[in-house]
């Protein structure tokens with residue numbers, strides 16, 4: 001049997017890197033993407049895997065990544081949309097005109113998935129979206145407001161972007177499960193990574209105090225991603241659901257609103273220039 005081709009975004013560090021390491025060791029054809037050339041190249045050389053560089057705060061770079069991947073891979077068995085993080089206390093719009101957290105954490109993965117859609121359908125692929133328990137604390141979401149003009153807070157923006165990951169998963173399932181795609185969102189736990197470091201906070205410092213008993217290693221944080229990538233959808237797990245610790249978990253009630261999911265899909269198509 002040929003090994004699976006597994007593309008993991010945000011694999012230059014943290015959870016994505018740990019997942020790539022595990023999956024490569026199990027024999028998969030792992031392909032990694034990162035934003036930093038230096039970090040991504042170093043991980044790729046260590047794991048002996050191909051790599052691609054793309055900054056998700058620039059949609060043109062996501063488009064370039066998508067076209068390179070289409071050209072280089074005729075089969076993609078798993079796409080893990082994992083890149084992302086928590087942004088700063090001030091609202092910053094990207095050059096594309098969207099809130100930075102919404103673009104990096106939601107729009108970029110949405111665009112990449114849609115660019116790869118024909119290959120993903122033909123491959124009967126699994127699409128895994130790294131969400132977060134923070135989606136529970138998003139406040140009221142307005143899926144029309146991709147600039148977050150109606151009030152901004154660091155955690156609110158992060159929570160909304162992670163709720164969008166769940167809404168995206170549900171609508172991707174509704175539209176493309178009949179075409180062969182299986183998809184799930186998951187919460188990795190609270191994991192000791194660079195998470196938040198870029199904007200003046202990090203989970204890392206917590207590891208030296210009592211929180212070290214609560215925080216996970218990146219390897220443990222990657223466990224549900226690795227499990228979704230290597231087990232059988234429809235048998236071992238259910239497409240369209242939100243997981244934590246390999247179990248279905250009920251997400252924010254707003255994620256169950258199918259109209260919200262449909263609207264977000266349509267608005268994201270327009271925002272990314274697909275339609």
Ligand SMILES: NC(=O)c1ccc[n+]([C@@H]2O[C@H](COP(=O)([O-])OP(=O)(O)OC[C@H]3O[C@@H](n4cnc5c(N)ncnc54)[C@H](OP(=O)(O)O)[C@@H]3O)[C@@H](O)[C@H]2O)c1
Pocket residue numbers: 009010011012013014015016033034035036037039040054055056057082083084085086104130131132133187188189190191192193194195196203
């Ligand atoms: N750590 C936690 O406790 C936790 C909890 C819940 C959910 N999550 C989610 O887990 C995912 C991975 O985060 P992590 O904890 O592993 O953090 P991390 O160690 O900071 O890794 C983040 C990864 O995303 C990439 N990335 C960040 N900004 C990017 C951008 N603008 N364009 C392209 N790639 C970008 C980084 O690339 P470079 O390093 O090359 O810049 C890196 O590979 C995120 O989606 C995060 O929201 C984390």
